[in-house]
Every structure is written in structure tokens, then in C-alpha cells.
Amino acid sequence: MSSLPNFAFGSFNxxxxxxxxxxxxxxxAVDGIEPICYSRNVKLVDTLLFQPSTLIIQVIALxxxxxxIYHIRSKYTAVGRKEIIMFFYLYMLVTIMDLLLISGIxxxxxxxxxxxxxIHVGLISATFWCLLLNGFVGFQFAEDGTPLSLWSxxxxxxxxxxxxxxxxxxxxxxxxxxxxxxxxxxxxxxxxFNGAALLIYVILQIVLVVNTLDDRWPLGDIVFGILxxxxxxxxxxxxxxxxxxFAKHYIDGLFFGTIATxxxxxxxxxxxxxxxxxxxxxxxxxxxxxxxxxxxxxxxxMAGGGLYGQQQQQTPGGTFGYNGSxxxxxxxxxxxx
Numbered sequence: 084m085s086s087l088p089n090f091a092f093g094s095f096n097x098x099x100x101x102x103x104x105x106x107x108x109x110x111x112a113v114d115g116i117e118p119i120c121y122s123r124n125v126k127l128v129d130t131l132l133f134q135p136s137t138l139i140i141q142v143i144a145l146x147x148x149x150x151x152i153y154h155i156r157s158k159y160t161a162v163g164r165k166e167i168i169m170f171f172y173l174y175m176l177v178t179i180m181d182l183l184l185i186s187g188i189x190x191x192x193x194x195x196x197x198x199x200x201x202i203h204v205g206l207i208s209a210t211f212w213c214l215l216l217n218g219f220v221g222f223q224f225a226e227d228g229t230p231l232s233l234w235s236x237x238x239x240x241x242x243x244x245x246x247x248x249x250x251x252x253x254x255x256x257x258x259x260x261x262x263x264x265x266x267x268x269x270x271x272x273x274x275x276f277n278g279a280a281l282l283i284y285v286i287l288q289i290v291l292v293v294n295t296l297d298d299r300w301p302l303g304d305i306v307f308g309i310l311x312x313x314x315x316x317x318x319x320x321x322x323x324x325x326x327x328x329f330a331k332h333y334i335d336g337l338f339f340g341t342i343a344t345x346x347x348x349x350x351x352x353x354x355x356x357x358x359x360x361x362x363x364x365x366x367x368x369x370x371x372x373x374x375x376x377x378x379x380x381x382x383x384x385m386a387g388g389g390l391y392g393q394q395q396q397q398t399p400g401g402t403f404g405y406n407g408s409x410x411x412x413x414x415x416x417x418x419x420x
């Protein structure tokens with residue numbers, strides 16, 4: 084077995100010798116860097132597919148992300164709903180691009196491969212940036228759901244995407260001063276910029292929970308999310324070769340890294356869901372509870388006007404200023420059912 088290169092700041096040599104990232108065929112050497120051990124490929128309808136086990140996890144990730152997006156969209160009055168959903172859309176795009184590139188559907192020898200890889204790297208950074216900005220939504224620097232809040236995230240995320248995509252493609256194409264043999268700028272963006280965005284988001288959420296919420300259970304979601312993500316990164320960049328050799332090339336670290344990333348994204352959803360409360364007054368499903376109450380009420384109570392009728396008879400003035408009008412119940416809502 085070949086020996087691993089030493090770790091060096093700004094170099095993908097050791098990383099790409101350990102795990103097959105989408106950018107590895109384009110950096111570090113004239114013909115790119117090939118991992119020492121990687122998952123075996125399969126032939127499907129005259130098409131050679133790489134990383135088949137990882138492809139299955141990515142398809143599952145797309146399905147799970149679609150389910151999370153559906154549930155977010157159904158919480159009509161939840162705080163930050165429109166902002167957080169952009170993060171999940173970006174994660175879905177990253178997964179789709181990753182699926183196309185690592186599977187070999189877009190061959191590494193194709194002229195389109197550097198372009199799609201640049202788009203993929205740009206989407207990864209935009210996803211981390213979008214998550215970072217969502218970390219500020221709970222502090223209400225700008226009211227959630229307003230054009231200022233939404234378009235600040237959209238425009239800045241697009242700027243990050245465009246800048247990183249250009250940097251990546253310029254590095255792959257050897258546009259001066261960028262060099263694929265010495266991709267320091269790309270390395271800094273890929274690891275330091277993205278990592279800093281994630282770290283700041285985590286710190287912001289811990290501050291938000293500790294200072295503004297009585298419930299401390301959301302901290303558990305944050306901890307589990309960090310553990311899943313960190314475990315995935317360690318498996319990906321440290322133990323991938325050992326896993327590959329042990330599994331006889333059926334799977335490698337990319338398989339477990341993809342699972343860990345999906346779990347960490349699911350914890351982001353779980354955390355957001357735990358700190359947002361929907362106003363049930365405007366919930367579509369709230370009417371069902373009203374009808375269930377009416378079915379449980381006796382005929383005598385219904386004949387007397389039910390609970391509100393009893394209140395009217397006992398207190399003509401009404402606890403909430405009830406004056407006989409059907410539109411003057413608690414919080415001003417109509418008493419018609």
C-alpha cells in the first residue's frame with residue numbers, strides 16, 4: 084500500500100489520497116490525485132457507476148430533505164420558516180451535484196467536469212453561508228419573512244456561490260494567479276471559510292437558547308448535530324482507507340461521511356422545529372379539535388348555546404367583554420363553528 088503524503092497547509096494531497104472528493108481529479112497534480120483505496124464500481128446498463136453504496140445514501144438524503152422541506156412549508160406561522168427552507172434547498176442542490184460527479188455520470192475526462200465541480204464547491208460554501216445567516220434570524224436583527232431578511236440571505240448567498248465557483252473554476256483551469264498544483268485559496272475557502280461559518284452558527288444558537296429560551300432541550304439537538312458532523316469528518320479524512328480495506332472495497336469513508344452529514348442536517352431541522360412554535364389560531368388543522376369538542380358536548384349544552392352560551396347566561400357582561408355579538412370572543416375571534 085502506498086504511503087500517505089504528509090499534511091500541508093493549502094494542499095489537498097493527503098486529503099485526496101485518503102478520500103475521493105469531487106475536486107481531487109483536478110488539483111494537486113497534472114492528472115489529479117487518486118485515493119489509495121476507494122469503493123468499487125458497478126456496471127449498470129452499459130454505464131459504469133462509481134461509489135454505488137454512497138449513491139444509495141444520497142438518494143435517501145434527497146427523499147429525507149424533501150420530507151423536511153414539506154414539514155417546514157406546512158408550519159405557516161413559524162418564525163424563520165422562509166429563511167431556513169433556503170438552507171435545505173441548497174443542501175438538496177449540493178447532494179444532486181455530488182451524486183452526478185462522484186458517480187461518474189459526468190466523467191472526469193469531460194470538459195464539463197471542472198465547471199460542474201466548481202458549481203458544486205460554490206454551492207457547498209453558499210450552503211454554509213446560508214446556515215450562518217439563519218443563525219441571526221432568531222435575534223430579529225431584521226424581522227423574519229420580510230423582504231430585507233429574505234433578500235439579504237438570497238443575494239449574499241448567491242454572491243458567495245458565484246465567488247467560490249469562479250475561484251474553483253479559475254483554479255482548475257489554471258487562470259493566473261490560481262494554480263491547481265498549489266490551490267491554497269481554494270483550500271482556505273473549502274475548509275477554513277466553511278468551518279468558520281458553521282462554528283459561528285453553533286455559537287449563535289447556543290447563545291440564543293441560553294439567553295432567550297426557558298427550555299434547554301434544543302441544546303441537545305445542537306450537541307447531536309455537532310457530534311454527527313464531527314464524526315463524519317473524522318471518518319472521511321482519517322479512517323477512510325482503513326474502512327475501505329476492511330470492507331474489501333465495497334464501501335469507504337465517503338459512505339459513512341455522507342450518512343453523518345445527512346444526520347447533522349436532520350438535527351438542524353430538529354433544532355429549528357424545537358425552537359419554533361406555530362400559532363394554532365391560524366393552523367389549518369385546528370378546526371378538527373373544535374368539531375371534536377362539539378361531538379363530546381351533550382344535547383342540553385348544545386341547546387343552551389354550549390360553553391359560550393353558559394358564560395353569557397351567567398355573566399351578561401362576559402369575562403372578555405362578551406356582549407351577545409358572535410364576533411367578540413377571546414382575542415376577538417368569531418364564536419361561530
